[in-house]
Amino acid sequence: MHSIAVVTSNRSVSLQRVAAEIIYVLKRNGIHNVKLVLSADANPALYRDVYAAIIVMTFDPAWVTPYAFLARELRSRGRKVLFYTTTEGRIKRVHGDQWIYRDLSFVANSEYTKEKLEEAGARVDTVVYHGIKVDGVRAFRWKARQLRQKLGLSESDFVVGYIAAGYMRKGHEVFAEVCRIVQERDPSIKFVVLTDSKGAQKYQGCDNVLLIPDFGKLSQDVVYGLYHVFDLYAQASLSEGFGLP
Structure with a gap:
């Protein structure tokens, strides 16, 4: 052994x-x-x-x-x-x-x-707290421009991102409502949400949301690259194991 x-x-x-x-x-x-x-x-x-x-x-x-x-x-x-x-x-x-x-x-x-x-x-x-392998994420900064182009985003677009499975506790229904409010107040702000088909259903009618319904299917380099696409990351979970709320 x-x-x-x-x-x-x-x-x-x-x-x-x-x-x-x-x-x-x-x-x-x-x-x-x-x-x-x-x-x-x-x-x-x-x-x-x-x-x-x-x-x-x-x-x-x-x-x-x-x-x-x-x-x-x-x-x-x-x-x-x-x-x-x-x-x-x-x-x-x-x-x-x-x-x-x-x-x-x-x-x-x-x-x-x-x-x-x-x-x-x-x-x-x-x-034992969760950690983040920061160097691994930073290594894919170069993919940001490539992914922005693929998503139809310009360099000047302000992008808010969220990555989460479609579980209820991930707060997609609440976050979709936030997207709708932002759309009314500042339609220049774009949202990119990586989730699964269940989570994607919550964003119907959100014209300012670019949906990627491939959660769990994308390569690590694409997921890490997406973080560099975002100007702001929003964690919309209603509860998590690190004490939220």
């Missing part, structure tokens, strides 16, 4: 991003034998060469249970396990979940998450 497994869902782009950053930090600190597992499959064959696992998963009953089971199974086989988690609000206990709170402990991504976990009865080992 000589490798570390970083485990998360194959369905969540944001969680995969966090997992990728964890792998980046491990390798930067000399730990190169790391593998990414996009599944909660507890098949022992997947972890035969693993001595430790870092599980990245949101603390939501609909998502967390199979990953909690995996964490318990790995610990029962003598593996070291860190369970890195987030929550966007009060945690709802469900019938039969006592073993999660009894057998596991967690690493929270914020003091807010720690507070909500402990309110629900979970044990929190420590708080």
Whole structure:
């Protein structure tokens, strides 16, 4: 056993991003034998060469249970396990979940998450904040002009951007209303929203919004380049695991 497994869902782009950053930090600190597992499959064959696992998963009953089971199974086989988690609000206990709170402990991504976990009865080992690999984003500044041209934007256009999946808590309905108000008051301001088809539905009738309904499908260089297209980035979430609101 000589490798570390970083485990998360194959369905969540944001969680995969966090997992990728964890792998980046491990390798930067000399730990190169790391593998990414996009599944909660507890098949022992997947972890035969693993001595430790870092599980990245949101603390939501609909998502967390199979990953909690995996964490318990790995610990029962003598593996070291860190369970890195987030929550966007009060945690709802469900019938039969006592073993999660009894057998596991967690690493929270914020003091807010720690507070909500402990309110629900979970044990929190420590708080490790999310970070941003700033150099990686800065490296794609050169794509800004190219992407502006592709989107039909001029160099003089003032552009407000938002990037988020179409979940209700991402606030697209509220942000669309903001776009409509701005359109009335200053139609020269442009909005660019990268989301999925569900989120895109909220912006019907917003003539000042350029929609990119390809969330989770674009390459990293395009997404990082988009940040340089924006003059202002607006985070419209109604709640996030770092304590908003």
